[in-house]
Amino acid sequence: MSCNLGGRFVGVGQVGHFGEQAGGPFFDTAPSRDYLALLLQDKYGPVGLIHVDAHPDLQDEVLGSKICHGTPFKRAYDEGLLDCSRVIQIGLNGTGYSSDDCDLGRSLGFRVVKAQECWYKSLEPLMAEVRQQMGEGPVYLSFDIDAIDPSFCPGTGSPEVGGLTTIQALELIRGCRGLNLVGCDLVEVSPPYDVAAMTAVTGAHLLFEMLCVLPGTQRQD
Numbered sequence: 432m433s434c435n436l437g438g439r440f441v442g443v444g445q446v447g448h449f450g451e452q453a454g455g456p457f458f459d460t461a462p463s464r465d466y467l468a469l470l471l472q473d474k475y476g477p478v479g480l481i482h483v484d485a486h487p488d489l490q491d492e493v494l495g496s497k498i499c500h501g502t503p504f505k506r507a508y509d510e511g512l513l514d515c516s517r518v519i520q521i522g523l524n525g526t527g528y529s530s531d532d533c534d535l536g537r538s539l540g541f542r543v544v545k546a547q548e549c550w551y552k553s554l555e556p557l558m559a560e561v562r563q564q565m566g567e568g569p570v571y572l573s574f575d576i577d578a579i580d581p582s583f584c585p586g587t588g589s590p591e592v593g594g595l596t597t598i599q600a601l602e603l604i605r606g607c608r609g610l611n612l613v614g615c616d617l618v619e620v621s622p623p624y625d626v627a628a629m630t631a632v633t634g635a636h637l638l639f640e641m642l643c644v645l646p647g648t649q650r651q652d
């Protein structure tokens with residue numbers, strides 16, 4: 432395991448076959464995701480992806496930059512890191528760079544589930560479908576905290592109202608049990624925007640929940 436505690440990027444971990452990381456907003460997010468994904472590609476080849484986020488992060492460039500927080504999955508696609516038939520984006524919501532934001536993923540063969548499609552529902556049925564879609568192959572879970580409604584998680588750089596609840600976030604992560612998870616991240620927690628550490632505490636819980644659904648983890652109901 433290696434850690435970088437020097438900046439907003441609070442940690443990169445690679446434990447055995449598994450990588451888990453937490454990243455702050457903006458420039459540190461995309462490279463950290465890309466770096467770990469490249470490590471995983473060397474080991475596993477193209478991976479399935481469960482991407483929970485209010486934003487598609489599929490722009491080719493943002494403000495002239497190819498590497499920033501709006502571009503990581505376009506770069507991953509371009510690098511051949513993704514098994515596109517096993518990619519789902521969940522929680523897209525609110526403002527975007529363009530009116531076709533939701534179509535970016537669809538055009539690449541991804542399944543896209545907007546936040547509004549999740550309102551008032553348990554996400555357990557959706558996760559049953561996701562487990563079918565992912566099958567036995569390697570899966571990477573990327574969770575942007577801004578998929579969660581800012582009433583729960585205000586501490587993020589691009590908040591979008593009408594997002595998921597924390598209960599739905601737990602359903603999403605717990606619904607990954609049984610998948611061949613080979614890596615995950617939690618990104619875009621921004622302490623300067625946080626209120627009474629609400630977002631940081633939720634983020635810590637979500638990272639713990641991710642550890643609890645790793646392959647081989649013992650479970651007590």
Ligand SMILES: [Mn+2]
Binds near residue numbers: 485577578
């Ligand atoms: Mn986002």
